[in-house]
Amino acid sequence: MKETMKTVNEIRKGTVSPSSESFYLASCRTVPAQIERTKSAILAEYRELLESHRRLLRLALNEAEALAWQTDYPHFVFPVLAAEKAQAVAAWHARQQSMRANWELAFAA
DSSP: OHHHHHHHHHHHHTOSOHHHHHHHHHHHHHHHHHHHHHHHHHHHHHTTTTGGGHHHHHHHHHHHHHHHHTSSOHHHHHHHHHHHHHHHHHHHHHHHHHHHHHHHHHHHO
16 A cells, blocks of 8 residues: 555656556556455355355455555455455354254253
8 A cells, every 4th residue: 555655656746657657557446356356256155154144254354355455465465364264254153053053952951
């Protein structure tokens, strides 16, 4: 993000060549689009498993995105971090179901 702001300021001052300017502006548009596509793919992958916890999955992916934007390469960091967060939500969901099943067995007797 800092690098992007530096580049935007360089473009405004005219210290960047026009070809570099178009490259930087294009990359400023494509990185958020790449992150959104990845987020949609992960949501689709976990949709059936976590239908009842969709909001929790969205929050986990938003957290992954926020953390990724704090790095110099958010488009590289986000997919891995988002997958880890989604897997953590899935593991939590599985533990909750297991505990619920054990609780129901304990009180059914």
